[in-house]
Amino acid sequence: MRIAIAIAVLLLVAAPAAAGQRTATFSVPDMTCPLCPATVTTAIKHLDGIVSVSTDLNAKTATVVFDDGKTSPAAIADASTNAGYAAALVNEQ
DSSP, X not given: XXXXXXXXXXXXXXXXXXXXXXXXXXXXXXXXXXXXXXXXXXXXXXXXXXXXXXXXTTTTEEEEEEETTTOOHHHHHHHHHHTTOXXXXXXXO
């Protein structure tokens, strides 16, 4: 019985740390020059809950790791779009 309680407590303590982290990839077709990825990255990083942003000029994508309790793919796409670079969700994990 004590072991079951200890396991339950450990699962409850560990779950919130990993549960909210997600990865999303966005198509950002308007990135055409070397400065575009920096603008997209900066716009997205201003959102609360962003862990990391990786842009690829050649693939015209942005891959974002974020806390889904603090932001959403829609908010990330809006941040890029508001900076002048329309973004569309391609994949979310």
